[in-house]
Amino acid sequence: MSRRLLTGNAAAAWGARLARIDYAPAFPITPQTEILEALGGWIEAGELDAKLVLLESEHSMIAAAGAAAATGVRVFTATSSQGLLYGMEMVFTVSGWRAPFVLVNVSRGLATPITLEPDHTDVLAARDSGFLQIHCATSQEVLDSVLLAYRFGEDPRVRLPVIVNLDGFHLSFTREPVEIPTPEAVDAFLPPFDAGAVRFRASHPVSQAVAVLGSGPYSYFRYETHLAAQGALCVYDEAAAAFARACGREWPAVEAYRCDDAELAFFLIGSLATRARDAVDRLREAGVRAGLVRPRLLRPYPAAAIARALEGVLAVAVVDQNLSMGKGGVLHAELASALWGAPGAPRALVSFIGGLGGRSVTLEEFREMAEIALRAGREGRTPPPRLLYTAEELREVRKLQAIAHGERAALATEGRS
């Protein structure tokens, strides 16, 4: 085991390398490109026995990834944002092939307007696809999660592709100390991919992804995939336990930080958890019994583990770094459905939209969210969802608007003269 400073992207590449991937179909997109460049470099140097192929789009990249996995090799690929959406038809399609592989998504906000900065609306668009999802908060977690993703996605009880998600910029380009497990430890944890009967061979013809007529077989196969995804919850727990034995790190499906006696819990995913943990510590110093619940698994949705972690908590502040237009935060809605009717469920789930397009969430805002949520819990009245947005931010936008209007007015004057 060696310890190095790695960006989130480099950690993802290390995960693929240690998993001894065979094949990496690729297409560049910021902020993901560093991952495929690292893999390409290792392949050229002879340090990784794999083939990297640059496709012409993410749609083709995911088709090639699925086809290669369906032929029986271990596949890794990565994308981000618009790329994930460009490939979305194939994201939904290949999951039904039951040919597992790992796709790292480096989260980035979606157009329009176009941006490079992170939020989670991209990866949540793949929520219903059949891909399983692990969301990471640190570079270490990224590396370890790639290995976990292969182990539980390839399990014969699951056989589904897995997205490992990390935040663009905040994690993709941030160097953190990472322990790189030894190849021996990884090999003991992650056996070679066994494609079973799902593979193309001359002596063993297979018809993959054939059409069905009527709703009977359609419903059957769709629901079967859903059941496999749900069953992946306990397979994940087994894999996480095996990983802890092999590499000494615990990655539960749901991280519960200082929740045992918590009155107030933050609920969020991804690298914002690093700030949230700090906020929890500060709130505790100030006498507020705060905690943090962070699902690492979002598909399958670990509803029971989440409900357990929040049992006895009075109020939850849900921070959604995503926006479902016309509805609001996706995590908030899913959490409500998981907690409805659960014994000891919190009295208030307060929705905050924060961190869109790379916006950070400050300690002050965590304090305020805690206060609002606790008041809602005590009074039994939940306030409407709130966008984290300061007067200063609005002033900055007003300045930009003033410039835009000024430029237009100047052009109009020019045109008349």
Added chain:
Amino acid sequence: MSETRFQRMNDLPSTHLLGGGTAMCAGCGGLQALQLVYDVLGAKTLFVNAAGCMTLLSIYPFTPFRGSWLYTAMACAPAGAQGARDALDLLVAKGRMPKQEDLSVVVLAGDGASYGMGLSSTSAAIDRGLDFLYVCYDNEGYGNTGQQASPATPPGARTATDGSASGVARPKKDLFGLWVANRPTYVATASGAEPLDLARKVEKAASLRGPRLLLVHAPCPTGWGFEPAEMAEIGRLAVASGVWPLKEWERDTGRVIHTKVRRPRLPVEEYLSRQGRFRHLFEPARNEPVLADIQSGVDAYWDAAG
């Protein structure tokens, strides 16, 4: 083609690999061609399919293929072929699969995917030098959805989306030329109605490596408006009138060779007048300008071909 094993009609396979009873329409010219293509290629084939009529060949739990099949989506069958080809090569190279388990990877797509939505993934597969055969069954329209105009629809044809008096007003896209411009290994047109020519081209394509296209004329009774029993005759007339030139191009020679040249050519009217999609050019009155345009387009092609 002196080395071909297909010298005369008797040399064509007498038993067929492709099973019957599929959901294709009676008289499907694409299916007729696929029969022979498959017989010559053999069962050690993985068909990677793009959305189109032939997606309905394999409907759970049935398939007419002895070999393997992978349905992808409309735009990306060549990318699916890339993933499968690469995986098979990796498995052999890494000693995880014996060579005799290897498969030929064949894209099977209609003109809707091949001339339009799938062009980006096709062009890129050629750029990468992917070792695959692309079989396009060209029924000159989005046949599976009721014959809307595709870029392959010929001028003058009436479609579900071109109801005007003169039909489609633009020329048919030159997919053969697009492929040749990308410099793959082999590009050929063919027709199920000319089985010897088709069998020789499949044989040649199978003997080569790299990107290869077989662009097959696929008379479509439901889309074009003729009786299923006339399918082979319509195919023959397309060749005899010069509307569907039979040709091939190899990168090694860099020349387009016409493999079957009919002299004199039949007037295009003999081909057009047998199909409902062109009936508006003859009834209630002959549309002389459009008929003359179509004839002169065909004549100009052959004049340029020498």
